[in-house]
Amino acid sequence: MITAITNVRVFDGDVGHAPTTVLIDGSTILAVGAPAPSGAAIVDGTGATLLPGLIDAHVHTSEAGLALALKFxxxxxxxxxxxxxxNDRAHISGDDTLADVRSSGFGLTPPGGHPSELFPKGFDRRGAGGPPRPRVDPIVVPHVTTPEEAVAYIPKLVAAGSDYIKFMVDDGSVEGHPGLPMLDQATLNAGVAEAHRHGRLTLAHALTLDATRMALDAGIDGLTHLFMDRPHTPEIVERIAESGAFVVACVTLNASMMGITGAELADDPRVGSRLDERWTETLRSSFGHYPQGKIEDVLASVKALSDAGVDVLVGTDVSMPLPFLGGLAHGASVHHELHYLVRAGLTPRQALRAATALTARRFGLDDRGRIAPGLRADLLLVEGDPTTTIGDTLNIRAVWRRGVRAAL
Known part of the structure; x- marks a missing residue:
C-alpha cells in the first residue's frame, strides 16, 4: 500500500520546500509533490517537517545501539x-527495527596504540553491550608498525568487507596517555596509498593539530575528529580546504573529553523518555580526559572550516553504555551535535545537510540522505520547523526505515 504524508514541509537534504505531499511505495520514495492516490494510507503532516533519515558519521555500535539510534x-x-x-551485516540490512550500518572494520594502529588505552586491562566489551563477535570472516585487529605491514593488511580488510579504511593517528595526549605508540608518517603514507589502490575511502582518527597534519600529508580523504588541543590557524584551515578532505567534527566527543556532560540533553523529556537507566547514566557522565581543552576553540574551528568550504559532517563517536565513555548516547547525540554546529555559527539548514545529503554524498551512499523519487524511504517526521529552530529535530512524530514505520 502507498503511504501519503500530506501537508508537510520538506527539507530534502539540501533545500526546503513548502507544504506538499510525499508518497512512499514499499521501501522507496515514489514521488514528492504528487497528489495522494485513492486508497493510500494518509499521514497528516500539518505543522510538521519531513527530513531524510539522519546519518551519524562516527559510531561504534551494536544491534542494541542501532535500535536506539532508530528511535531518534x-x-x-x-x-x-x-x-x-x-560480510557480517545481512541480518541488520534486512531488519527494519534497526538503523542501517556501514563499517571500517578495525583501524590500523600499532600494538598498544589507540584505542587500547580506553579500556581497563581484561575488560570484556561484549559484556558491556559492545560489538558481538563477527559471524563470518573475523577481522584480526590490524596492528602495524612498518609500511610493509600496513600494505599487507589493507587487502585483508578489503576482503573482510570494510567499506572504508581507518587509520589511528594518536599519541594519547588528549586521552591522558601521552607517549602512546602511534603510526609513523611512512607507515601512514603507505597504508593510505594502498587503500586508495583498492578504491577505498580513507579516514584518520586525529585529535591533535599535529596528527591532523600527518593525515593530510598522507593524502587522507576524511578526518573522523576535529583537533582539540589548540585553536585553529589560517594555515591548517587552508590546508584542509585545499586537500578536499571532509571533517566529522564530533563536537559532542570533544566536549565530553573536556568534562562537559550530556546532562542537559538527558533532562529533556524528549530524550530521557527514550533512554534506559544505563544510557541515562552514560549520557550524564563524560570522558573527562582533557579538562584543559576549550569548547569555544572547537566551535570556532568548526565555523572557520565551514566558511572555507570544508565539508563538516555530523558524527558523535558514541559507543557503549559505560560512564567512562560518557556524554554520548546513540541517536540522541546526533541531535546534540546539530545543536553544537548551530552554536558554532552554521545555519540550521547547513547543520541538517551535514547529517543527511552531505554525509551520504561523501560516503557514496547514493540511495539515501535525500528526499527524492527512487531513493530509500528513510525518513524522519518532526513537529515544527528545524530549518529555522534546530531543536525541533527532537519533536519526533514518526520514523520510517525503508518505508517501515518504526515503533517509538
Missing part, C-alpha cells in the same frame, strides 16, 4: 571501529 530518527550509522562490515 538516525536511520544509518557509520561505524569507525567494529565488526559490521559487508
Amino acid at each position: 530518527g538516525v536511520t544509518t550509522e557509520l561505524e569507525m571501529q567494529g565488526v559490521h562490515t559487508r
Whole structure:
C-alpha cells in the first residue's frame, strides 16, 4: 500500500520546500509533490517537517545501539571501529527495527596504540553491550608498525568487507596517555596509498593539530575528529580546504573529553523518555580526559572550516553504555551535535545537510540522505520547523526505515 504524508514541509537534504505531499511505495520514495492516490494510507503532516533519515558519521555500535539510534530518527550509522562490515551485516540490512550500518572494520594502529588505552586491562566489551563477535570472516585487529605491514593488511580488510579504511593517528595526549605508540608518517603514507589502490575511502582518527597534519600529508580523504588541543590557524584551515578532505567534527566527543556532560540533553523529556537507566547514566557522565581543552576553540574551528568550504559532517563517536565513555548516547547525540554546529555559527539548514545529503554524498551512499523519487524511504517526521529552530529535530512524530514505520 502507498503511504501519503500530506501537508508537510520538506527539507530534502539540501533545500526546503513548502507544504506538499510525499508518497512512499514499499521501501522507496515514489514521488514528492504528487497528489495522494485513492486508497493510500494518509499521514497528516500539518505543522510538521519531513527530513531524510539522519546519518551519524562516527559510531561504534551494536544491534542494541542501532535500535536506539532508530528511535531518534538516525536511520544509518557509520561505524569507525567494529565488526559490521559487508560480510557480517545481512541480518541488520534486512531488519527494519534497526538503523542501517556501514563499517571500517578495525583501524590500523600499532600494538598498544589507540584505542587500547580506553579500556581497563581484561575488560570484556561484549559484556558491556559492545560489538558481538563477527559471524563470518573475523577481522584480526590490524596492528602495524612498518609500511610493509600496513600494505599487507589493507587487502585483508578489503576482503573482510570494510567499506572504508581507518587509520589511528594518536599519541594519547588528549586521552591522558601521552607517549602512546602511534603510526609513523611512512607507515601512514603507505597504508593510505594502498587503500586508495583498492578504491577505498580513507579516514584518520586525529585529535591533535599535529596528527591532523600527518593525515593530510598522507593524502587522507576524511578526518573522523576535529583537533582539540589548540585553536585553529589560517594555515591548517587552508590546508584542509585545499586537500578536499571532509571533517566529522564530533563536537559532542570533544566536549565530553573536556568534562562537559550530556546532562542537559538527558533532562529533556524528549530524550530521557527514550533512554534506559544505563544510557541515562552514560549520557550524564563524560570522558573527562582533557579538562584543559576549550569548547569555544572547537566551535570556532568548526565555523572557520565551514566558511572555507570544508565539508563538516555530523558524527558523535558514541559507543557503549559505560560512564567512562560518557556524554554520548546513540541517536540522541546526533541531535546534540546539530545543536553544537548551530552554536558554532552554521545555519540550521547547513547543520541538517551535514547529517543527511552531505554525509551520504561523501560516503557514496547514493540511495539515501535525500528526499527524492527512487531513493530509500528513510525518513524522519518532526513537529515544527528545524530549518529555522534546530531543536525541533527532537519533536519526533514518526520514523520510517525503508518505508517501515518504526515503533517509538
